[in-house]
Every structure is written in structure tokens, then in C-alpha cells.
Amino acid sequence: MKSIGIIDLGSNSLKLLIAEQKHSKKINVLFEKKHQIRLSDYYIDDIPNLSAIGIYKLILSIQSFKEKCKLFECDKIIVVATETLRKCANKDVILNEIKKETGFEVRILSGYEESYLGYVSTVNTLDYSNYFLVDMGGASVEIALVKNNKFKHYASLPLGPIPLSSRFNLFNKISPFTKNEFKNYIYNEFNKYHWLKQGRNLPIVTIGGSIKNIAQIHICNHLGYTESSLHNFQMNYLDLSHINNKLCSLDYNERINIKGVSKKRADVICASSNFMKYFMLYTHSKKIIINTYGIREGIFYSCLEE
Structure with a gap:
């Protein structure tokens, strides 16, 4: 295998990973790129549909990533999409336009596939056997329970930071009343999955840019340095709660x-920190562990197994 290009059309950003197998099952990253395009900003109607401008920006990014894959002479290029396209009423139009303009067939991942690929990336890059896995995208959150390194249960919830921020108006200072409404709402969602109680007291392995950003905030403000690699970095409940309380007391400009x-x-960011705080409380978890790898690396490792 020479190299694989993996394009991830996410809710908050579009990402490219070009990697090759180094030795054994180790991944060697050759190139990474991110285009910060929040596709949900281009929703029209309540259905929703992705607007013509949103489709145009999407295609431009894919074409740019395609050129990078050509430069690295990728043996295979895989394009996947998650919740933002999964929920679009005009997804068939979007997929046809992408195919026509770029030649790529886009695979829209199910909630199960998204969660399982996060698990694949975790078992190949971290040494934990029993944990919750929380993959927080922009529009959805995938939760899985891993026991003895086995993928046991999963849930895909439309509780990403973008819809939660809109639903509870979390863009500015957040009142105790709003925080309580938020807690009750997501607890009602958690109560639908009785298997969450099977993992009480387990650590939480987290995937996603929002959680990494919360870790960076903790490092910069409480440890006094910056960290280039957050992989396997750990935070306890008090760390997270302190950051959450601080963020929620400020408006956007602050x-x-x-x-x-x-x-x-x-x-x-407050939607993300609130979600993690209440998930830790609900599951009695004492710590979160950052996994900087996600579904792109999960796809890569899955290709090695084929």
C-alpha cells in the first residue's frame, strides 16, 4: 500500500488525511488539511436542504483536496460524510453534483458506522480496555460502550454543539435556569439508553475538535503552557467543570x-463543555481521555484489515 487519501465532510469542517502504513499497523501521516466550513450555516428551510452556495463551497473544497491527493499519488481516495449530509433532504442532489464535478462517490456514514470507526481508531492508538467513547461532531454525538476492548453498544444523538447552541441560545452568557433546562433535556435523552448504566465509573475517551479545544483551554490557563499533541491527555471532572463554569459566565466577545x-x-464551545460535564455526572465518570484520532484514521485502519 502506497498511500490513502481520506476526505471527511463533517458538520463543522471538511478534512483531508493522506496516510500510509509505516510498519506493522502504525499509521504514517503524510499530509493533513482542514477547511473550516460550517455546512449547517448553509441550510435553508426547516427540512433542511443545503443551499446552492453550500453545495458550491463543498465541491470547491473537495476539488482542492483531490488535487492534493494527486500530488501524493494516492492509491485510493475515500470520501465520507456524516450528520450534516445525513439529515439533508436534498442529499441525492448533493451527491449527484459532487459526482459530476469531482468524480467521487460519497459514502454517507450511518450513526453506527461513525461510532464504530471512532472505536477502530481508538483500539489502534490507545491502550484502554473499558471505557465510554464519545465522538462529538458539529451536528451529532456518537456514544459507545467498550468492554474488554469489544464494541458493545452505541447511540447516535442529534446533540452536537451546533444544534444544542441554537436550541438553548448558548452563544452568550448562560443563566442557571438555562443550564438546568439543558441538563434535563440531555438527561431525558440519556435515559433512553439503559446500557449507559452498565458503564458507570468508567473513563470517557473523547474524539472531536470541541473537546480538544477544551483541553487546550485547560492547559493554557491552568498548566501554563501550550501542547502540540493532546493524544492521551487526561482531564478530571473538576478540571472540566471549572472551565465550563468560566465559559458559561462570559459572552462571545469575552x-x-x-x-x-x-x-x-x-x-x-459552551454546548460542548456542558454536554461533557453532564455526561460525566450521569455516568459517574472521573476522567476524560483525549483521542486526537477519529473516523479518518478509523477508515485507514479498516483498509489495512481488508
């Missing part, structure tokens, strides 16, 4: 001035 806060995530 948040962006906190060290470590990504300006591109400052509007939705």
Missing part, C-alpha cells in the same frame, strides 16, 4: 479573549 479558545468554536 470568550474569544481567553487563552486557548478557538475563535471558530467560541460560539458553540
Whole structure:
């Protein structure tokens, strides 16, 4: 195998990974690129449909990524999409336009596939046997229970930071009343999955840019340094709760001035920190563990097994 290009059409950004097998089952990353396009900003109607401008921006990014794959002479190029296209009423139009303009067939991942690929990336890059896996995208959250390294249960919830921020108006300062409404809402969702109680007290392995950003905020403000690699970095409940309380007490313009806060995530970061805080409380978890690898690496490792 020479190299594989994997294009991920996510809710908050579009990402490219070009990698090759180094030795054994180790991944050698050759190139990575991210286009920060929040596709849900281009929804029209309540259905929703992705607008013509949104489709145009999507295709431009895919074409740009295609050129990079050509430069690296990729043996295979895989294009996947998650919740943002999964829920679009005009997804067939979008897929046809992508095929016509780029030649790519896009595979829209199911919630199960998205969660399982996160699990594949985790078992290949971290050494834990029993844990919850929480993959927080922009529009959805995939939760899985892993026992003895086996993928036991999963749920795909439309509780990503973008829809949660809109639903509860979390863009500015957040009142105790709103936080309580938020808690009750997601607890009602959690109660639908009785298997969550089977994993009480287990650590939580997390995937996603929002969670990585929360870790960076903690490092910059409480440990006094920056961290280039967050893989396997750990935070306890008090760490997360302190950051969450601080972020929720500020409006957007104040948040962006906190060290470590990504300006591109400052509007939705409170939804992410609130979700993780209440998931830790619900599951009695003591710590979260950052997995910087996600579905793209999961796809890569799956290709090695074929």
C-alpha cells in the first residue's frame, strides 16, 4: 500500500488525511488539511436542504483536496460524510453534483458506522480496555460502550454543539435556569439508553475538535503552557467543570479573549463543555481521555484489515 487519501465532510469542517502504513499497523501521516466550513450555516428551510452556495463551497473544497491527493499519488481516495449530509433532504442532489464535478462517490456514514470507526481508531492508538467513547461532531454525538476492548453498544444523538447552541441560545452568557433546562433535556435523552448504566465509573475517551479545544483551554490557563499533541491527555471532572463554569459566565466577545479558545468554536464551545460535564455526572465518570484520532484514521485502519 502506497498511500490513502481520506476526505471527511463533517458538520463543522471538511478534512483531508493522506496516510500510509509505516510498519506493522502504525499509521504514517503524510499530509493533513482542514477547511473550516460550517455546512449547517448553509441550510435553508426547516427540512433542511443545503443551499446552492453550500453545495458550491463543498465541491470547491473537495476539488482542492483531490488535487492534493494527486500530488501524493494516492492509491485510493475515500470520501465520507456524516450528520450534516445525513439529515439533508436534498442529499441525492448533493451527491449527484459532487459526482459530476469531482468524480467521487460519497459514502454517507450511518450513526453506527461513525461510532464504530471512532472505536477502530481508538483500539489502534490507545491502550484502554473499558471505557465510554464519545465522538462529538458539529451536528451529532456518537456514544459507545467498550468492554474488554469489544464494541458493545452505541447511540447516535442529534446533540452536537451546533444544534444544542441554537436550541438553548448558548452563544452568550448562560443563566442557571438555562443550564438546568439543558441538563434535563440531555438527561431525558440519556435515559433512553439503559446500557449507559452498565458503564458507570468508567473513563470517557473523547474524539472531536470541541473537546480538544477544551483541553487546550485547560492547559493554557491552568498548566501554563501550550501542547502540540493532546493524544492521551487526561482531564478530571473538576478540571472540566471549572472551565465550563468560566465559559458559561462570559459572552462571545469575552470568550474569544481567553487563552486557548478557538475563535471558530467560541460560539458553540459552551454546548460542548456542558454536554461533557453532564455526561460525566450521569455516568459517574472521573476522567476524560483525549483521542486526537477519529473516523479518518478509523477508515485507514479498516483498509489495512481488508
